[in-house]
Amino acid sequence: MLGLMMAEPLRVATIIEHAAKWHATTEIVSRRPEGGIHRYTYAEANRRSKQLAQALLKLGVANGDRVGTLAWNTHRHFELYFGVAGIGAVCHTINPRLFPEQLVYIINHAEDRLLFFDLTFLPLVERLAPVCPTVEKWVLLAGPEHLPARSEMPGLCSYEDLLSAETTGYEWPSFDENTACSLCYTSGTTDQPKGVLYSHRSTVLHALGISLPDSLGCSALDVIMPVVPMFHVNAWGLPYAAPLAGAKLVLPGAGMDSASLYELMENEGVTFSAGVPTIWLALLQFMREGQRRFRTLRRTVVGGSSCPPALMKAFVDELSVTITHAWGMTETSPLGTAGRLKANQLELPASEKASVLAKQGRAVFGVDMKIVGDDGQELPHDGEAFGDLLVRGPWVVREYFRSPTPGELTADGWFRTGDVATIDPDGFMQITDRSKDVIKSGGEWISSIDLENLAVAHPAVAEAAVIGVPSAKWSERPLLLVVRRPGLDVSAEEMLAFFRGKVAKFWEPDAVEFVDALPHTATGKLLKTQLRKDFAGYSVA
Ligand code: ADP
Numbered sequence: 001m002l003g004l005m006m007a008e009p010l011r012v013a014t015i016i017e018h019a020a021k022w023h024a025t026t027e028i029v030s031r032r033p034e035g036g037i038h039r040y041t042y043a044e045a046n047r048r049s050k051q052l053a054q055a056l057l058k059l060g061v062a063n064g065d066r067v068g069t070l071a072w073n074t075h076r077h078f079e080l081y082f083g084v085a086g087i088g089a090v091c092h093t094i095n096p097r098l099f100p101e102q103l104v105y106i107i108n109h110a111e112d113r114l115l116f117f118d119l120t121f122l123p124l125v126e127r128l129a130p131v132c133p134t135v136e137k138w139v140l141l142a143g144p145e146h147l148p149a150r151s152e153m154p155g156l157c158s159y160e161d162l163l164s165a166e167t168t169g170y171e172w173p174s175f176d177e178n179t180a181c182s183l184c185y186t187s188g189t190t191d192q193p194k195g196v197l198y199s200h201r202s203t204v205l206h207a208l209g210i211s212l213p214d215s216l217g218c219s220a221l222d223v224i225m226p227v228v229p230m231f232h233v234n235a236w237g238l239p240y241a242a243p244l245a246g247a248k249l250v251l252p253g254a255g256m257d258s259a260s261l262y263e264l265m266e267n268e269g270v271t272f273s274a275g276v277p278t279i280w281l282a283l284l285q286f287m288r289e290g291q292r293r294f295r296t297l298r299r300t301v302v303g304g305s306s307c308p309p310a311l312m313k314a315f316v317d318e319l320s321v322t323i324t325h326a327w328g329m330t331e332t333s334p335l336g337t338a339g340r341l342k343a344n345q346l347e348l349p350a351s352e353k354a355s356v357l358a359k360q361g362r363a364v365f366g367v368d369m370k371i372v373g374d375d376g377q378e379l380p381h382d383g384e385a386f387g388d389l390l391v392r393g394p395w396v397v398r399e400y401f402r403s404p405t406p407g408e409l410t411a412d413g414w415f416r417t418g419d420v421a422t423i424d425p426d427g428f429m430q431i432t433d434r435s436k437d438v439i440k441s442g443g444e445w446i447s448s449i450d451l452e453n454l455a456v457a458h459p460a461v462a463e464a465a466v467i468g469v470p471s472a473k474w475s476e477r478p479l480l481l482v483v484r485r486p487g488l489d490v491s492a493e494e495m496l497a498f499f500r501g502k503v504a505k506f507w508e509p510d511a512v513e514f515v516d517a518l519p520h521t522a523t524g525k526l527l528k529t530q531l532r533k534d535f536a537g538y539s540v541a
Contacts, residue, residue, distance in 0.1 A: 009177035010204035013086035019243035020046035030075040031253030033118040051166035052083030063088035068112035073251040085181040092183040093231040097522035129153040177201040186330045195401030202395040206333040207240035209366040215338040220246035227275035233334040258286035269296045276304035276524040309358040310457040327360035333395040337361035359430040367393040383424030390414040439468035460490035469538045480509035510540035
C-alpha cells in the first residue's frame with residue numbers, strides 16, 4: 001500500500017522559488033570578477049534565473065543537455081545553477097585550475113553544448129574553443145561592454161545581453177526528481193577525471209542533510225560565505241542550502257586571497273564559511289600578522305583534505321572561531337561525515353574533546369558507512385582497526401557518467417571511497433590515508449596524514465607532506481617533505497626529533513627534505529603522485 005501524501009517531485013528550482021517567496025529581501029552579495037560588488041535579493045535572483053531558463057530554451061537547450069561553466073563564486077554562477085537545472089538541463093561546473101588537456105578532455109567527454117565563462121577565463125577559453133567542437137555557443141558572464149573586439153569563438157555573446165532579451169513571466173516546470181541536474185568531474189588526483197552526475201533528488205536531499213545542526217548547520221540568521229569554489233562539488237552544496245534556509249549568501253568571486261576574503265567577511269557580517277585547509281592556513285597567517293579579529297565569523301567548515309589539529313586549535317584560541325571538520329568527496333555530493341560532539345562527550349577534558357573533533361566526524365543521515373579488511377569482512381568500531389571505507393546512500397554515486405564499465409562501480413550496493421579509515425565506538429570516522437598514499441613499512445601501515453598533522457604543529461613549518469620511499473629492509477619508509485615558514489629556520493635533526501615520543505618509534509620519518517613549495521591538485525590537495533615521482537630514486541639511510 002502506498003502512502004497518501006502529495007507526490008511532489010524534489011527539484012532544485014523549488015529551493016530558489018522558496019527563497020524568493022519567503023526570504024524575498026534577503027541578499028546575495030558577490031564580488032564581480034570584472035570589478036565591483038554586486039548586491040541583490042533572492043527574489044531578483046529567481047527572476048533572473050527564469051530569464052536565463054527562457055534564453056536557454058530559445059537556444060534549443062533540451063532536457064539532459066549539458067551546459068558548462070568556467071566561473072568563480074558569483075551571483076551569475078548561482079543563477080546558472082538554477083536556470084540550467086530548472087529546465088531539466090545539466091549544469092556542468094568545470095574546475096578552471098585543471099590542466100588545459102584535462103579541461104579539453106572533460107568538455108568533450110561531457111559534450112557541453114554551451115559554455116558560460118567569467119572574464120578572467122577569456123584567454124583560456126580562446127585556446128579551448130577550437131578543440132571543443134561540441135560547444136556551439138560561448139557566453140561571457142558579464143555585460144556586452146566586456147566582449148573582446150574580435151574573436152573566433154562560435155556564437156560569442158554576453159550573459160547580460162542574453163538575459164535582457166527575456167521577460168520574467170515564467171513558471172518552473174515539474175518533472176521526475178531523478179532527472180540529472182548537475183555534473184562534476186573528480187579532479188583526477190589519482191586517475192583520469194570521472195563525471196559524477198547528480199540528480200534533483202540527490203541534490204535536494206543533500207541540501208537538507210547539510211543544513212542539519214550537527215552537520216554544516218544553516219539558518220536564516222546566518223550569513224554564509226562559501227570559499228570553496230562553486231566548481232568544487234557545487235561549493236559543497238551551500239548555494240542550495242543557503243536559499244533553502246533563507247540565509248544571506250556572500251560570494252567572493254575571484255578574490256580568494258586572505259585580504260579580499262577578510263574584507264568581505266567584515267563588510268557583510270559573515271557568520272559561517274567553508275573551505276579547504278590551505279585557505280584557512282593562509283587566513284590564519286594574515287590574521288596573526290595584522291593582529292586582526294573577526295567581528296561576526298563564528299564557525300567554519302574545513303574539508304577536502306585533513307584539517308591539521310593545530311589549525312583548529314589556533315582558530316578557537318586566537319580567533320574564537322570553531323572549525324567543523326568534515327569529510328566527503330565528489331562521489332558523495334560531497335558531505336559524508338561531520339565532526340560535532342555528542343552529549344556523552346561534552347564533559348571530556350579539553351584535550352580529549354579536541355582529539356574527537358580532529359577526526360573527520362560521524363555519519364550524517366543519508367550516508368551509511370562501514371570499514372572492511374582485505375578479506376571484505378566488516379571491521380569493528382573500536383577506533384583502532386582500520387580498513388577500506390565504503391559508503392552508500394541517496395546522494396552517493398551509483399555509476400560514473402558515460403562509464404565504460406557500467407554496473408561495476410557499486411555492484412554490491414556500496415561505493416569504495418579509496419580512503420582508509422577507523423571508526424570509534426561513538427561512530428567518529430577518522431581517515432588514516434588515501435589507500436594509494438598509505439605507507440607500508442615491514443608489513444605495518446603508517447598514516448601519512450597523522451605525520452603531516454604533527455609536522456605542521458611545529459612553529460617553523462608552513463606545510464608538510466609525507467610519502468613512502470622504497471626501503472630494502474622495510475619495503476617502504478616515510479620521507480618527510482617540509483616547506484619552512486619565511487624567516488624561520490629548523491634543522492633536519494630538530495625536525496625529526498620533533499616526532500619523538502609523539503608517535504610509535506617505527507612511524508618516525510627516516511629523513512626530511514626541505515623544499516620551496518609542494519605540488520597541489522586543482523582542488524588544493526597535496527599531489528602525492530607527483531611527489532612520489534620526484535622522489536622515486538630517494539634512498540633513506
Ligand atoms: P579528487 O578525488 O578528485 O581528489 P575530491 O574532492 O572528490 O576530489 O576528493 C575526495 C577525497 O579527498 C576523499 O576521498 C579524501 O581522500 C579526501 N578528503 C576529503 N575530505 C577530507 C578530510 N576531511 N580529511 C582527509 N581527507 C579528506
